[in-house]
Amino acid sequence: MSRLWKKEQKVKAAFVYSDRFGSFYYGIEHPMKPVRLRLTRELMEALGLDNLPSSGKVEARSATEQELLLFHTPEYLKVLQHGLGYGDNPVFNGVFEWSALCAGASLQAAELVAEGKADVAFNISGGLHHAMPGRASGFCYINDAAIAIKYLAGLGKRVAYVDIDAHHGDGVEFAFYDTSRVLTLSIHESGQWLFPGTGLVTDIGVNSGKGFAVNVPLPPSTGDEVFLKVFDEVVQPVIEEFQPDILVTQLGVDSFETDPLTHLSLTTNGFERALERFHAMKIPWVALGGGGYDLSNVARAWTLAWAIMNDVVAPNIIPADFIRTNGEIFRNAFLRDIPIAPYMLSPEEFTTLEADIAYIKKTVLPLIRDAKEKQA
Numbered sequence: 001m002s003r004l005w006k007k008e009q010k011v012k013a014a015f016v017y018s019d020r021f022g023s024f025y026y027g028i029e030h031p032m033k034p035v036r037l038r039l040t041r042e043l044m045e046a047l048g049l050d051n052l053p054s055s056g057k058v059e060a061r062s063a064t065e066q067e068l069l070l071f072h073t074p075e076y077l078k079v080l081q082h083g084l085g086y087g088d089n090p091v092f093n094g095v096f097e098w099s100a101l102c103a104g105a106s107l108q109a110a111e112l113v114a115e116g117k118a119d120v121a122f123n124i125s126g127g128l129h130h131a132m133p134g135r136a137s138g139f140c141y142i143n144d145a146a147i148a149i150k151y152l153a154g155l156g157k158r159v160a161y162v163d164i165d166a167h168h169g170d171g172v173e174f175a176f177y178d179t180s181r182v183l184t185l186s187i188h189e190s191g192q193w194l195f196p197g198t199g200l201v202t203d204i205g206v207n208s209g210k211g212f213a214v215n216v217p218l219p220p221s222t223g224d225e226v227f228l229k230v231f232d233e234v235v236q237p238v239i240e241e242f243q244p245d246i247l248v249t250q251l252g253v254d255s256f257e258t259d260p261l262t263h264l265s266l267t268t269n270g271f272e273r274a275l276e277r278f279h280a281m282k283i284p285w286v287a288l289g290g291g292g293y294d295l296s297n298v299a300r301a302w303t304l305a306w307a308i309m310n311d312v313v314a315p316n317i318i319p320a321d322f323i324r325t326n327g328e329i330f331r332n333a334f335l336r337d338i339p340i341a342p343y344m345l346s347p348e349e350f351t352t353l354e355a356d357i358a359y360i361k362k363t364v365l366p367l368i369r370d371a372k373e374k375q376a
Contacts, residue, residue, distance in 0.1 A: 011056040013309040014118035016105045017041060018060035021125045024098040027090055031261060031293040032139040034098070037124050039326065040299040044306055046322040047315055047335070054310045058112070060105035060125070063147065067107060068100065070150040071143055071175060076134040080141055089136035099142035102126055106144035106288055110152050113246060113284045120285040120309045124302050127250040127290030129169040130196060138167065138195060145250060145288055146175040152246055152286075153181050160244035160283075161185065162235060164274060165252025165290040166262040168199030168215065172250075178209040180371050183242045187230055189255070189264050190217035201356040204364055211367025214238055216356060220263035221343040224270025226353070227255075231274055233357050239281060241368045247283040251275075252290025253301040257340065259294050267337035271301050275308045285309075295329045304335065 022038030044050050050057075068077055081096045102125040109121035129145050130138030145161065149172070152159050161176075163169035163186040176182035191197035205213035216230050239247070253271065255264040278285065287305065292298035307314035318333045345353065 009056065010117055012054035012119050012311070013052075013306070014056050014058050014109070014112050014121040015306065016058045016060050016108050016121060016123040018101060018105070020101060021060070024092070024094055026092050026139070030090060033293075033295065034125075036292065036295045036298040037289075039295055039329065040124055040302045043299045043303045043318070043322065046319045047303065049303065049307055049310070049312070049314060052310045052312060056118070058108060058121075060101060060123070061108060062097065062100040063104035063107055063142075067147060067151075068103060068142060071133055071146040072131075073134045080136070088139055089141060095141060099128075102128060103142045103144040103147050106148040106286070107151055109286045109288070110148040110248075113286050114152055114155055114157065116284075120287055122287040122306060122309060124289040126288035127165065127252060129163060129165065129250055129290065130167070130171045132171050132174060137171065140171065143171045143175070145169075145172050145248065148286060149176065149182055149248055152248075157245040158243070159183070159246050159248055160239055160242050161248045161250070162239070162278075163187070163250040163252070163290075164255065165250055166255040166259065166264050167194060167252070167291060168196055168217075169250060170196050170198045173199075173203075173213050176209065177205050177213055178207045180208050180212050180375075183212045183214070183238070183244065183368070185214040185235060185238055187216045187227070187235070188218065189222070189262055190219060192217075193220055193263060201359055204367070208371075211364050211371065214360060214364055216360070218264065219345060219349040219353070221265045222345070223257075223265040223340070223343045224267055224273070225342040226345060227266055227270050228273055230353075230357070231277060234360055236277070237365060238360070238368070239283075241365055241372070243372070244283060246286060247278065247281060248286045248288065249278055250288050250290045251302065251305060252292055253297050254291035254293055256292075256294060256297045256301070258297060259292065261293050265340070265343050267340060268301055268304055268335070269337060269339055272304050272308065272336070275305050279308050296331060300335050
């Protein structure tokens with residue numbers, strides 16, 4: 001993306017990015033590889049999606065300490081500035097700078113959408129949804145999504161957050177578990193099999209937020225067909241009932257068949273259909289990245305997402321030069337996956353999923369409806 005967009009202009013889609021994104025490094029054995037962000041940008045360029053007339057590029061900035069305090073504690077920020085980490089969240093050079101940059105980019109995306117300067121703003125470095133106010137968790141040090149939503153809620157916006165990462169969006173849910181101003185909805189692999197072990201369908205919020213946390217845990221091997229069923233039967237009606245001013249999505253692609261850390265079986269086909277549904281909602285949209293540990297999946301899926309945001313059809317053939325340069329990462333020359341036979345849920349799994357969907361329709365939707373009527 002060679003040209004910088006002038007902020008006084010209105011664009012359909014803004015891409016918030018920094019060349020610094022790809023320069024950070026968690027360590028050779030760590031599955032989180034920020035280089036995936038550079039690969040995504042380079043794939044967009046290789047396919048001619050970097051200078052679309054409907055789009056603009058915004059240079060990412062770092063969040064200030066005051067902005068980070070929208071969600072995190074002062075004590076934790078002091079610890080993080082000294083680079084302390086543990087377990088899945090290691091010490092690495094520039095950990096605080098990396099985290100502040102990702103958060104600043106998400107705030108920029110939120111600002112652009114809230115101010116009407118873009119219909120959608122995409123920060124592929126964002127979606128680090130596990131970080132808690134006083135601790136790092138699940139490769140995430142600063143919860144950029146929670147910070148951006150706190151900013152939007154502070155403007156008086158009703159925000160719907162939809163998380164399609166394979167892992168439950170626990171940190172963002174925690175941030176808004178007791179408020180009706182923000183709705184959080186997470187479709188994820190069941191915590192019975194996957195970190196962080198949370199996100200039961202019966203976790204629906206507390207106090208004034210009761211009914212405004214929505215969770216759909218999925219069984220392992222769930223593929224495109226079942227995922228889109230959940231999208232149509234849960235996401236669409238919940239969003240329609242809540243009627244948000246702004247939609248924030250976490251677009252993690254660790255839900256894909258070949259991801260090394262998870263057990264779901266989505267492909268680019270189901271991902272594209274979901275993105276088309278988000279786009280068709282015509283709600284001002286802040287789009288964030290998320291998980292994804294197969295680098296080819298990340299670059300291909302988020303490139304497809306960017307095309308959808310701009311109302312263009314991405315070409316399916318990846319240029320030969322790009323494949324030659326990144327041959328160890330890209331298994332074939334196609335942007336889209338070949339459709340695979342859908343995994344058939346067992347009768348028990350299907351019954352459980354249907355019961356979960358019915359619970360949301362019977363219990364959660366009426367709570368959202370009743371709260372809206374009281375506020376009217």
